[in-house]
Amino acid sequence: MKTRRRMNVATYVALFPAFIVVVFAYLGTMLWTVQISFTESKLLPTFAFSGLRQYERLFATSRWSISLENMVIFGIGLIAVCLVLGFLLAAALDQKIRFENTFRTIFLYPYAMSFIVTGLAWQWILNPTLGLQQYVRNLGWTDFQFDWIIRNDRAIYVVIIAGVWQASGLVMALMLSGLRGIDQELWKAAKIDGIPTWRVYFNIIIPMLRPTIITSVVLLSLAVVRVYDLVLALTGGGPGISTDVPAKFILDYLFGRANIGLATAASSILLVIVLVIITPWLYYEYFRPKRERR
Amino acid sequence: MTKALFGAAAMVALMAGPALAQEPLKLEVFHWWTSGGEAAAVQEFAKEFDAAGGQWVDTAIGGSGSTARPIGINRIIGGDPPGAMQFNTGTQIDELAAQGLLRNLDDVAAKEGWKEALPPAFYEAIVRDGHVMAAPVNNHGQNWLWYNKALLEKNGIAEPTTWDEFFAAADKLKAAGVIPVAVGGQPWQLNLMFNSILLGEGGKDLYMKVYKDLDPAAVTSPEFKKVAETFGKLRDYSDPGNANRDWNVATGMVISGKAGFQFMGDWAKGEFVLANQVAGKDFGCILGPGEKNFVMGGDVFIFPKLKDEQGTKAQDLLATVFMSKDAQVKFNAKKGSVPVRLDVDNSQLDACAKIGVEVLQDPAKQIPATDILASQDVVQSLQDVVGEYWATPTMTADEFVGKWNDTVAQAK
Numbered sequence: 001m002k003t004r005r006r007m008n009v010a011t012y013v014a015l016f017p018a019f020i021v022v023v024f025a026y027l028g029t030m031l032w033t034v035q036i037s038f039t040e041s042k043l044l045p046t047f048a049f050s051g052l053r054q055y056e057r058l059f060a061t062s063r064w065s066i067s068l069e070n071m072v073i074f075g076i077g078l079i080a081v082c083l084v085l086g087f088l089l090a091a092a093l094d095q096k097i098r099f100e101n102t103f104r105t106i107f108l109y110p111y112a113m114s115f116i117v118t119g120l121a122w123q124w125i126l127n128p129t130l131g132l133q134q135y136v137r138n139l140g141w142t143d144f145q146f147d148w149i150i151r152n153d154r155a156i157y158v159v160i161i162a163g164v165w166q167a168s169g170l171v172m173a174l175m176l177s178g179l180r181g182i183d184q185e186l187w188k189a190a191k192i193d194g195i196p197t198w199r200v201y202f203n204i205i206i207p208m209l210r211p212t213i214i215t216s217v218v219l220l221s222l223a224v225v226r227v228y229d230l231v232l233a234l235t236g237g238g239p240g241i242s243t244d245v246p247a248k249f250i251l252d253y254l255f256g257r258a259n260i261g262l263a264t265a266a267s268s269i270l271l272v273i274v275l276v277i278i279t280p281w282l283y284y285e286y287f288r289p290k291r292e293r294r
Numbered sequence: 295m296t297k298a299l300f301g302a303a304a305m306v307a308l309m310a311g312p313a314l315a316q317e318p319l320k321l322e323v324f325h326w327w328t329s330g331g332e333a334a335a336v337q338e339f340a341k342e343f344d345a346a347g348g349q350w351v352d353t354a355i356g357g358s359g360s361t362a363r364p365i366g367i368n369r370i371i372g373g374d375p376p377g378a379m380q381f382n383t384g385t386q387i388d389e390l391a392a393q394g395l396l397r398n399l400d401d402v403a404a405k406e407g408w409k410e411a412l413p414p415a416f417y418e419a420i421v422r423d424g425h426v427m428a429a430p431v432n433n434h435g436q437n438w439l440w441y442n443k444a445l446l447e448k449n450g451i452a453e454p455t456t457w458d459e460f461f462a463a464a465d466k467l468k469a470a471g472v473i474p475v476a477v478g479g480q481p482w483q484l485n486l487m488f489n490s491i492l493l494g495e496g497g498k499d500l501y502m503k504v505y506k507d508l509d510p511a512a513v514t515s516p517e518f519k520k521v522a523e524t525f526g527k528l529r530d531y532s533d534p535g536n537a538n539r540d541w542n543v544a545t546g547m548v549i550s551g552k553a554g555f556q557f558m559g560d561w562a563k564g565e566f567v568l569a570n571q572v573a574g575k576d577f578g579c580i581l582g583p584g585e586k587n588f589v590m591g592g593d594v595f596i597f598p599k600l601k602d603e604q605g606t607k608a609q610d611l612l613a614t615v616f617m618s619k620d621a622q623v624k625f626n627a628k629k630g631s632v633p634v635r636l637d638v639d640n641s642q643l644d645a646c647a648k649i650g651v652e653v654l655q656d657p658a659k660q661i662p663a664t665d666i667l668a669s670q671d672v673v674q675s676l677q678d679v680v681g682e683y684w685a686t687p688t689m690t691a692d693e694f695v696g697k698w699n700d701t702v703a704q705a706k
Contacts, residue, residue, distance in 0.1 A: 240685030
């Protein structure tokens with residue numbers, strides 16, 4: 001009993017610095033940001049309160065609604081395609097193929113690159129006068145058209161393509177380790193029962209991979225909320241403002257446009273979105289099973 | 295700080311003859327000029343400052359002003375200001391001046407006759423509440439139209455002076471299989487192009503009403519609509535690869551003869567020069583087409599209040615050097631801009647800069663850049679509108695006008 005209490009004290013002492021960091025660095029700056037968003041701050045933060053004016057302007061600005069919309073499209077696209085592709089790659093690698101290590105490295109390699117490099121590379125690949133389209137045309141298919149990057153109704157899907165190219169390797173690695181953690185006896189039993197392989201995957205393996213899938217979704221959604229450099233390098237938010245994302249909107253207004261008030265209002269909205277959508281879901285996923293087990 | 299002083303003292307001791315009783319006036323200069331040509335240009339200022347008895351301590355932040363400015367502003371607010379810091383000419387310095395963080399340079403400016411030497415709009419741009427708050431260093435023309443001379447000659451095209459002639463020339467180039475206009479489809483570049491048309495076709499008065507007075511009636515006028523339509527028409531004369539293209543890549547297309555024209559500021563000249571092309575011989579430059587005006591933008595240095603007297607003295611010296619005729623010519627010849635003083639010897643400048651200086655002699659043609667006329671918030675939010683219009687061929691000129699006025703009303 002005595003030992004246990006001492007352990008507890010030691011734990012709290014060890015956690016104390018982290019606690020201080022959370023309170024001051026996270027909560028403190030969050031509150032400060034929200035507070036500034038109700039002011040008329042331009043280049044320098046001031047505390048002359050102006051009510052909801054910044055929020056009124058924010059939601060009257062089409063660039064902001066476009067960025068939010070883009071975040072949703074990008075998020076759904078990136079997460080869905082990455083999960084499917086990552087799972088297929090992992091399942092393929094799990095078939096005890098030769099050169100597995102080589103393939104694993106190749107698939108995971110894009111993830112080691114920064115978004116800036118990914119964006120620039122794909123900008124060249126997709127540029128209709130330099131890249132893929134011109135290449136195929138030079139091969140003889142002169143009508144070939146793939147110019148999504150310059151079409152303002154399609155450009156956001158180009159961002160998804162580049163994002164998937166980079167992130168699906170990570171999902172593959174996570175899924176692969178998940179698959180490796182599954183007891184081989186299960187496969188043997190299924191084989192004896194004569195269950196087709198695809199049914200084993202759908203009805204047994206995928207449900208068992210649930211924690212892995214959740215981890216992947218959490219990691220990907222974090223990438224979605226803070227996506228900035230990929231868009232900057234790939235499209236610069238263009239054509240026009242059609243591929244803008246919230247992070248770019250915030251940084252543009254914070255620094256280039258010297259409007260701290262509007263930028264903090266946008267950050268506060270982003271914070272609310274994260275709190276409203278992601279937190280309940282995380283809570284549900286992580287805490288509910290624990291209670292059931294009791 | 296003490297260490298630095300000891301260092302300076304030690305240096306003086308080393309160099310010392312009895313004549314060198316006074317130590318050099320050390321000053322940290324904060325700027326973002328890091329590209330090849332820019333670094334060479336800023337070196338000219340450093341040399342002049344050191345020769346005049348100062349000691350230039352260089353703090354260069356790579357990237358653009360939007361990277362460097364917040365760093366410098368944080369240092370000023372945090373109480374560790376650099377001795378001098380670069381800003382773009384215009385409204386960027388408003389708040390720092392209003393908060394009393396900057397020194398005024400009234401004495402230096404009066405002694406050196408800045409008011410008489412500067413274009414009036416530039417003098418106004420450095421004055422806040424009757425005090426001179428910054429030292430301007432250069433004048434970048436923003437509304438140039440560059441063209442490939444050989445390409446135009448080959449196709450029998452004379453330098454266009456009106457917009458009709460321009461589109462006739464562009465049609466000829468298109469027929470010859472050349473991209474008529476090299477466009478970089480980034481909002482700031484598109485905005486520069488739009489402003490060129492506004493000044494050339496719409497004229498100076500419309501430009502001033504739109505940007506200085508932020509007058510909604512001017513924006514809904516038929517003249518402004520015509521400008522918007524002309525701008526929209528240019529979409530058909532650019533190539534599909536223009537999306538997010540960097541300005542220097544677009545300039546490269548003109549240099550290599552892939553494209554005929556480019557709307558860009560005079561920093562494009564650096565690219566031509568780097569490719570061993572000569573102004574007036576290999577490439578040409580036009581202010582216009584249409585009404586001939588010179589859009590003046592540029593850089594200024596501000597001097598934050600310092601605690602030590604030596605630093606303040608060094609600031610006075612640096613401000614004097616920045617505006618001296620000699621340093622102005624040497625610096626601007628390398629920077630590609632024109633001297634901010636109108637009374638210097640221009641014989642060293644190239645053919646295009648000479649055209650610029652000539653136009654600048656007429657005060658009516660000295661047009662302040664949008665950064666000087668309106669806040670960054672207004673100017674850059676309007677960039678979004680122009681960029682959106684360019685990328686959306688289905689958007690009508692009327693919709694564009696409506697969006698413009700809404701944006702101004704919100705950002706004002």
